[in-house]
Amino acid sequence: MSATRRHDIDRHSPGILLHARTEVLLEPSLQGFMADLQAVNLAGHVDLVRHAGQDGAWAQFRLNAQAAAQWAPDHDTTGLCAKLKLDTCGNPDDLEREILVALLLSPIPFLFPSHAELTSAVRVRKNIVQAARMTALAFDTEHAERPQEYWTYSEECGFTVKDGARLIEALQKTTQPDRSHKLYSFSCYRATEYVILLAVAQELAVSNPDLLAMLQRQWETRAIMSGQFHDVFLREFGSMSEPLPPKYYIPGDRLWFRNPDEHSSNVEGYEGSWVFYVGDGLFTNFWKRDQPFTLTTKCVELFHWRNATYRDAAGKLLMDDDVVDERVAATLRDPDEVAGILESMLRLRDPGGVYRDGGCIDTSRECVRLLRPGTSEIALPEISPARAQANL
Template sequence: MKLKIFIVSLFVLTQAPLVAAQANGGLIFECGAERLTQLKSQLKTYQQELGVDPSVYEVHESGARLRLSLKAPSIYGTLYLRWDPKYNITEERISLPDAKGLTEIETVSKKEILLALMHQGRETVFAGNACHIDALKEHVQIRQMIVAWSEHLHWSFPDGSSAQWNQQYWDRGNLKPGVSLDKAMRDFFIQQDKCSIGCYTATKIVIIQGILDYFRRVKKDDAMADAIIKRLKSDDDVLVGIEPGAMWSFQKPISPEEQKRLGKLLKIQTRVAPMNFVPGDWVYFVNNDPKSSDVDGYEGSNSIYMGRASFDDFYNDNEHHYLYNEKIQNIYNWRNGVFSRSRHFQRMQTLSAEQLHQFGLSPEEGGFLVKNRAIPYFFGFEAF
C-alpha cells in the first residue's frame, strides 16, 4: 500500500507502549487423530501455496488438538504483519463486478489473513466437521472478499438526517417484494450516490455482499448462496440480526434471550487481546465522551478491519481507509467537533503514543476498543 501507511505505522511501532500477547491462542483444530494426521500434511501444502515460511510458526499437538501459532508474535498484535520482513507479505489483486463487468482491485492477501489467525491474541477453533482444510481455506477467502468489497467506498453519511435508499430495491431499509437480493446488494456498490447510510448498516451491507458474492460468483455454490438468502429473509428483514445478540452485551444489560440469539451470518469471539485483528473482522469502537456520544451516529464506530493496519472508510473522508492510529484519533476528536477530517482538520488534536495505547484498550479500562469480534460462520462445516 501507500508509503504513508508504512511511515505512520513505523511511528506507532517505535513509540507505542507494549501490548502483551495472549498465551495459547492461534489457529486450532480439534478432531480425531487420523484426521489430524491428514490435516497436518494439507496445512503444509496450503501454507506453501501462500508462501508461508515454516520457520515463522510452531505446531503444538496434544491428543485431539492441533494448534498453530506464530513463533514470535508481535507485541503490537496483528497490525503490522504486512511490514514485518520475516513474513514477506504483499497485497493480492482480485476481480470484483462493477457496472461495466469486472474490475481488478488490490486488497489484503490470504497470507496476511492466515498469519493473523495464527497470532496468539485469540483462539480460532475449527472443530468437528469444520476440522477440515477446506473449512480453513473458505474462511480465509470469505474474509478476503469482505475486505475487498470495503476497499473503494464513497457512500454518504446521514449526519442527523434520515437514511436514503435506492427506491428501486428498498423501502426505507426493507427489501421490496419480488426484488433479487443479489441485485439489491450489488447495487449498493455500483450506484453508491443513491444511498446515505450509517456505519452500522454499512458494515452489514459489506459483510453480506462479501459472503454472498463469494458463494454465488466465486465458488459458484448456488445452494449455499440461496440458503444464506433464505436465512437473511427468515424474519422479513434482511439487514437485521446478521450479528449475534451478544455482540452488544457490553453496552447495557440485555435479556437472556438476546444474549443467546445467534447471528444470521456471524458468530462472536470474545476476550480478544488489544491490537489483535484479523482482516474481515467486524470491530466496534465505543465513543466514551459523554457529550459527543449523545450526537446521533457518533455513539461509536462499527468498522471492518482491512488488514495492513487499516480500517474501512465507508464515506471516503480519509482516502478510503483509516490507519489504526488515525481511527483512534478520529473517534477521540469527535469531542472536538471533528465530524469530518477533510472539513474540520483545523480542530484535530494529535494524540501521544501513550494516549493511543490508552484509547486502544477496552471500555472497562477507559479505552474505545470492545474485546468482541463478529466473524463469519464456517459455512457448510457447522450449523448456522
C-alpha cells in the same frame, strides 16, 4: 514446519486448531493446510502440535516465537504488511498471507472442524476486505435508501430484494458506487451488515449453494438486522474479562471504536464507530473511501467529537463534521498533541454505561460463523431447508 510434537493441547491455547473425530479423519485437513502454508511461504515459520484423545484428534498451528517477536511484537499486527513487504491491494495472495499470519498469531484459538471450513473462513475475510475497500456511502442515521430496481421496503420486513433480483448483485449495486454511480444513505452499523452479507453470499456461491438459495429466499422475505444479524452470522472473540491486545487485528474483522466522551456520545450515530480492519494498519472509512483510517487518525477523530457538538434551534444535540475535520487536521500537524491524545484513546474502553478512564479500543472483534455443508452454524430464522427447497 517445525517438528511435530504430541501432547495435550490446551483448548485455550493460541493459533489455529483443526479437529476431527479420529487421526485418520484429521489427516486430510492437516495435509491440506500444510500445503496452504507452503503456498504462501509460511511453513518454515509455523509450529505444529498434534494431540489425540477421547475428544478426538487435534492439530494446532501457531507462528513460532521468533517470527512472532519479529513480525508482531506484543501482538501488534498493524505493521505486518510493512514487515513482510506485502502488497495486499495488488496481490490477493499477499492478502491471504496477512490473514493467515494474523490468525496464527491469535492469542485465543480459532477452531475449525475441517480444512474446508478454514479455507472458507479465509476467503470470507478476503471478500470482506475487498468489498469494504470498494464501499462508499452517504452517512445518515435517520434516512436510508436503496436502488429501487433491486429493493422494496416495509416497516415489518425492512429492505427486501425484489422478485428476480439476485442478492449479490443487489448488495454490490447498493454499496459500490463504481457499479451504481450513486452514494446511498446508511448508518455505519447497517453498512457493515451489507458488506458482511455480500462476503458471505459470495463464499456460499462457491462452497454452499443450497445455503445461498436459502439466504436469497430469506432476503426476499424479511431482512435480518441489528442484534439478530450478529446472532445469526457472527461470533465474537475476546471479552471484557479476557480482552484482546489493543493492536491485534485480523483483516476482515468487524470492530467497534467507542466514543469515550459521555456528552458527545449522546449525539445519534456518534456513540462509537463500526468499521472493518482491511489490513496494512488501515480501517474503513465508508464516507471518504479514499481516506481510510489508521489507528492514529481514528483515535484523533473520535477524540474531537467532544469538541464539535452543538444544539440546533429545537435543542437537539448534533455533530458538526466540518469542525471535526478542522480539529483533526490541526492536531495531526502537532506531534505532541497527537501523542497526548493517543495516550488516553489507545486504552481499552470502559464497560457499557461507564465513562471514566477508558479509551476507544474495544476488547473484542467479530468474525463470520462456519458456513460449509454439514458444519455450518448459520440458522436463518425465516427459512427452513424444506421451504428453501420448495422455492428453488
